[in-house]
Amino acid sequence: MTQAPVQALFVHRSRRGAELFLLLLALAVGAGAYAAVGIGIEGEVPADMIAYSGWLAALMIVAHIAIRMTAQYADPILLPVVAALNGLGLAVIHRLDLARDTDFARQQLIWMTLGVTLFVLTVAFLRDHRVLQRFTYTSGLVAIGLLLLPLLPVIGNTVNGARIWINVAGFSFQPGEVAKLLLVIAFSGYLVLHRDALALAGRRLLFVDLPRGRDLGPVLGMWLISLGILVFQRDLGSSLMFFGVFLVLLYVATERPGWLVVGGTLFAAGAFMGYQAFSHVRNRFEIWLSPFDYIDRTPGSGQLVESLYGMGWGGVLGRGFGEGQPWRIPYAESDFILGAIGEELGLTGVMAVILCYGIIVERGLRAALICRDGFGKLVATGLASIVALQVFVVIGGVTTLIPLTGLTTPFLSYGGSSLVANWVLVALLLRISDQARRPLPGTPSSYDDGTGADDEATQVVKVVKP
Structure with missing residues (x-):
């Protein structure tokens, strides 16, 4: 009698014990920073330390x-x-x-509470991310509607030159933060259906296969939407982020570098047109090129200069909580919170923050790589790209690597719209990673010993192949 062959399968452990341990460390960071602020400024631990x-x-x-x-089976590292x-930002x-x-x-703690509530609801009720593919075009239409809301005369509101806010019943909200999640769903659903046509080769120019002219419609449409955000809402950051995410998803779906050439050319053309036509865009470039001349030539760059001086004063290890003067930076709680961190926690604190963002992006891309369906791959890639692009343009603007864009730093900056939307973003990533790491039907369930011995913590399971 011939023995049936044995096949070895690798099954992910659930790793919930490791997640709980890392969460305790994360809570120590948030609570410890809050206590350090009280000791550094008032000389004692805050009275509401236990309640907080x-x-x-x-x-x-x-x-x-x-x-x-x-x-x-969701990723055990994202939540911690x-x-x-979020805890460091609150401190x-x-x-x-x-x-x-x-x-x-x-107020930020209240918004965090709402964000975690929506996080829990998303994880609990969205049991399969592939359901979202049914709402591809609906998501796109709702996203465009949300982007148009700030332009309405009654509820639209202009803040710091950008018309990206709406006021409803005394509450301010930035609909573009919700629109970015819906656009990722719409982009992913569209590209899954049409990637074969978009991947067809066109003309070859300088060793690059450019797409066919008839397939340029999606890129031109997204370019026009981004240009409209720049023209009508005066929001350079959102315009850059939306077009950049679409271009990344288009490249990942088709594996055609020609799309990057076309997209990069359109972006350069849009930036040049914006510089020539709009004073606020031109002012951003002048601030970037000569921030220390703000008194005579570039009004509005005082916050950038204060941030640069503060980070220089902070040095490698920082002045310590309560020993710096980050309050001198206008909008230090939102656009320039990284400057405040650089002044009081130094280059070490800034590098730690950047490393945390790098981990979020890496875990999102890892979920995309191991996801079993094309739609989930693109959604996870898009969500990770949103975080990567947003962090890049914010940190690049604060450090004068690129012109200022006005975006908030995810989870750190003050802003309810951004914080709530980003908590939902993480919930979607966890749902996709759960589907990707979950054992296939018929495979023995994995176990979680809570030791956290390995990064991916796979378990070898022997399955008798009939």
């Missing part, structure tokens, strides 16, 4: 339980990293509140 730490811990435990119950960034905003006698940290 308890509320943070309750939010993260609820999020962890939701993942353990509904997405057992996001919790650490820095609280430090600025003490210097300016404002109350932004309390």
Whole structure:
């Protein structure tokens, strides 16, 4: 009698124990930073330290339980990293509140609570991300509608020259933050259906296969939408982010470098047109080229100069919480929170923050690589690209690598719209990673010993092949 062959399969462990351990470290970062702010400024631990730490811990435990119950195989690293960034951001905003006698940290904690609530609801009720593919065109239409809302005369509101806000019942909201998630779903669904046509070769120019002229419609359409955001809403950052994410997804779906050439050319043309036609774009470039001449030539660059001086004063290790003057930076709690971190936590703190963002992007791309369906691959890639592009343009603007764009730093900066949308973004990434790491039907379930011995923590399972 011939023995049936044995086939070895690699099955991911759930790693919920490792996630809980990392969450405790993340909570220590957030609570420790909050305590350090109180000691550095007031000489004692804040009186509400126990209540604050308890509320943070309750939010993260609820999020962890939701993942353990509904997405057992989700990535174990994403939630702790996001919790650490959010906790650090709250502490820095609280430090600025003490210097300016404002109350932004309390408001940000409320927005964080709403964000975690939507995170839990997304993970609990969206059991299969592929359901979202049914709403490809609906998501695109709703996203365009949201982008148009700030242009309406009654509810639209202009803040710092950008018309990207709406006021409803006394609350301000930035609909573009929700639109970015819907556009990723719309882009992914469209490219899954039409990537074969978009991948067809056209003319060859300088060793690059350019796409056919008849296939340029999607790129031209997205270029026009991005240009419209720049023209009508005066929002350079969102215009760059939306077009960049679409271009990344188009390249990933078709594997055609020609699309990058076409997209890069269109972006350069749009940037040149914007520089020539709009004073606010030209002012951003002048601030970038000569920030220290803001008194005579480039009004509005004072915040960049203050941020550069602060980060230079902070050096490698920083001045310490309460020892710097980050309150001198206008909008330090939002656009320039990285400058405040660089002044009081130094280059070391800035590098730690950048590393955390790199981990989020890496885990998102890892989920895309191991995802079993094309739609999930593109959605995970798009969501990771949003974080990567947003962090790049924000840090690049603060450090004068590129012109200022006005975007917020994810999870760190003050802003309810951005914080809530980014928590939902992480929930979508966790749902996709759960589907990607979950054992196939018929495969023995994996186990979680909580030791965290290996990065991917795979278990070898012997399956008798009939």
